[in-house]
Amino acid sequence: DAKTTQPPSMDCAEGRAANLPCNHSTISGNEYVYWYRQIHSQGPQYIIHGLKNNETNEMASLIITEDRKSSTLILPHATLRDTAVYYCIVRGSNTNAGKSTFGDGTTLTVKP
Amino acid sequence: GAGVSQSPRYKVAKRGQDVALRCDPISGHVSLFWYQQALGQGPEFLTYFQNEAQLDKSGLPSDRFFAERPEGSVSTLKIQRTQQEDSAVYLCASSLLAGQKNTEAFFGQGTRLTVV
Numbered sequence: 576d577a578k579t580t581q582p583p584s585m586d587c588a589e590g591r592a593a594n595l596p597c598n599h600s601t602i603s604g605n606e607y608v609y610w611y612r613q614i615h616s617q618g619p620q621y622i623i624h625g626l627k628n629n630e631t632n633e634m635a636s637l638i639i640t641e642d643r644k645s646s647t648l649i650l651p652h653a654t655l656r657d658t659a660v661y662y663c664i665v666r667g668s669n670t671n672a673g674k675s676t677f678g679d680g681t682t683l684t685v686k687p
Numbered sequence: 688g689a690g691v692s693q694s695p696r697y698k699v700a701k702r703g704q705d706v707a708l709r710c711d712p713i714s715g716h717v718s719l720f721w722y723q724q725a726l727g728q729g730p731e732f733l734t735y736f737q738n739e740a741q742l743d744k745s746g747l748p749s750d751r752f753f754a755e756r757p758e759g760s761v762s763t764l765k766i767q768r769t770q771q772e773d774s775a776v777y778l779c780a781s782s783l784l785a786g787q788k789n790t791e792a793f794f795g796q797g798t799r800l801t802v803v
Contacts, residue, residue: 618691618778618794619730662729674720674743675792677729 579663584682587657593650595681597663600644606667608639609675610648612659619662619677622648653685689713691795693779699801700769708764708798712781719762720792721754722778730778736762769802776800 580598587593599608609624623630623637625646630637636649650657662680692711700706712719718737722730723746733752735743738759747754751769756762766773776799780792 617796618780620794621791660729674732674735676732679727679729 578676579665579678581661581663581678581681583679584684586684586686587650587653589655589685589687590652593648593653593657593683593685595648595650595661595663595683596645597648598645599663599665602643602665603667606665608637608643608646609664609666610635610637611662611664611675611677612657613662613680614656614659622661653683655685655687657683658685659683691779691781691793693777693795693798695798696796697799697801699803702770702802703768704802705765705767706769706800708766708777708800710762710764710779710781710795712760712762712779713783713793714760716781716783716793717759718782718784718792719756720780720782721762721764722780723748724776724778724797726775733764733777766800769800771802774800774802 607624607626610622611619612622613619623632623635625637625639627639627643639646660680660682662677664675694709720735721733723733724730732746734747734754736756739756751767753765776797778794778797780794782792
């Protein structure tokens with residue numbers, strides 16, 4: 576699975592959009608981009624995933640660049656409860672769902 | 688229960704002691720995974736079961752680590768002769784199917800092991 580690069584930390588004001596970037600320049604054609612988050616003292620939680628089209632669900636939006644070498648997770652209206660470590664993972668379609676390679680992620684702090 | 692349950696939540700072990708960590712996956716989930724998460728780092732894969740079969744143990748750091756899932760449900764991760772570097776949070780995850788790209792894994796809250 577391809578390696579990802581994320582900034583170690585970011586701040587966001589409550590109620591504003593949080594935009595978390597991820598670089599995955601070595602991604603291959605059949606690899607998906609997944610995002611998870613981990614709130615303190617809990618296990619990772621799935622957020623969203625995509626291949627090449629932008630995706631949106633009730634939690635977030637995922638924007639993938641046309642060349643697929645980077646993506647952005649968008650939390651449209653961040654709340655204090657969104658403070659967590661966010662992990663961007665690239666995974667092949669044949670890689671079992673649970674065997675994910677997590678990096679160190681981005682620590683997002685939402686401030687009042 | 689509705690989610691993945693792990694016990695104990697916290698474990699303090701003296702160096703050299705053996706420990707056993709338990710994972711109750713979501714009922715009916717075929718796949719089960721163990722991860723180790725050191726302080727300030729992301730989770731690292733340890734081992735994977737499909738039902739009772741251990742299909743991948745490439746992440747186990749040494750032969751002191753042993754995992755089993757004898758009936759394809761509950762799993763136990765055992766660490767023998769614990770050392771200080773074993774101190775970490777041990778996460779268990781399960782997923783409904785095997786080898787499906789859109790089958791997400793659900794994580795438990797983890798067991799925090801501290802070796803003193």
